[in-house]
Amino acid sequence: MKVFKDFASYNTFMGMSEPLDEDIDVGYYDPPNIILGSDPVMVDFYRISIKIKFKRKATPFAESITAVFFNSPDLVIAPGWDAEPTYTGMYLQLSKKVIDQNRFLFKTYLDYGQHEALYLTEEEVDEISAVFGLLFKYYGSEKKQFGVLLSYVNVLISLVEAFYKRQFSTDPKQYNRIVTDFQQSLVEYYNQPTKQLPNVQYFADALGLTANYLGDIIKHYTQRSALENIHDFIIIKAKELLEQNAEMNTTEVAYELGFEYPNYFSKFFKKQVGLSPKEYRLQRINKE
Known part of the structure; x- marks a missing residue:
């Protein structure tokens, strides 16, 4: 080749x-x-x-x-x-x-x-063609101005971003399947023993997608990044373990979720919930 x-x-x-x-x-x-x-x-x-x-x-x-x-x-x-x-x-x-x-x-x-x-729609073709015409004009000039060229490239990419958002919205059935598969993969990840935290690349590989592409679709349909979705799910699982497994201490919960360091789990949990794991468990016990 x-x-x-x-x-x-x-x-x-x-x-x-x-x-x-x-x-x-x-x-x-x-x-x-x-x-x-x-x-x-x-x-x-x-x-x-x-x-x-x-x-x-x-x-x-x-x-x-x-x-x-x-x-x-x-x-x-x-x-x-x-x-x-x-x-x-x-x-x-x-x-x-x-x-x-x-x-x-x-x-x-x-x-x-x-x-x-x-x-592209006809209107979008007109917009891209106009920007491209300016890009070509400066590219062909005797005194090429690299900064100007990059500026027009940036405009072109910004149009692409806007048009992709339009495309994502025109066929929600196709993209909702990707969102659903991502969410199901999260569930399946914690239905088996795990020794590390999941990341966006893991799920992208599992779905046969690039991390950027998966992340953009997840962000478009959930209004939260793929990593934020992963963190949200980890918190849900953490709360379940803290509430339903009184015999597990915080360290055991951390390892169960794939955290390498229990202290990092405690900091992560408090940042997301506003309470430490121990404080959250006590609060739930007192409410009951």
Whole structure:
């Protein structure tokens, strides 16, 4: 499988324009002049690809789609651009260096390519196209202003964030299943002996998702982060153990929940509940 380490080699392979910079590359697709099919490949950089009225040759009777696609390092690009040479669009390519140095600008969407594209409405296409036009203008200018380019990239990513929230809301049945599976996985985690606290990555791996993608869906539908949901559930289990197992001391409860250090459990519990585990147990006994 071919692995492309830089924009120049990938663009040459694809038949796209030669990049003007090693860290950021901006361009428009010209389907009649680029390859429309290939064996799987990988790129060692990040790509945001906007394809308008895109249709695959394998499904000629299906409706065309307009969407944003994401590619990131180590993600195999399947032989998926077997497209009719009639679509239009644009692409933004970013080096790992740019992402690493400006991680705060890019949020979590660059690994969404493993799960789903962002499908755009006509109005959203107009907004993204307008921003992209400005991005391309400054990219092609003789005096490239890197700060300006990054600012427009940030605007583009902010639009993606807003549009993904819209997409999450348009098909709640699909995303509610992910929320339900996450919550069920939490229950199952504590239905077996455990020696450590659960984390977001554990449940993402169990569900076959990236941690960022899972976290964004959980936050959208519960208004709390995935980690906050985990903490909420741990508190529920802690309260159950403290109330229903009088023979267990605080240390035993901590170990039962997966805490390595009982003192950390006590601090965690007090921060979440406002009482220490011992105070909470006494309060419940007095109420009874």
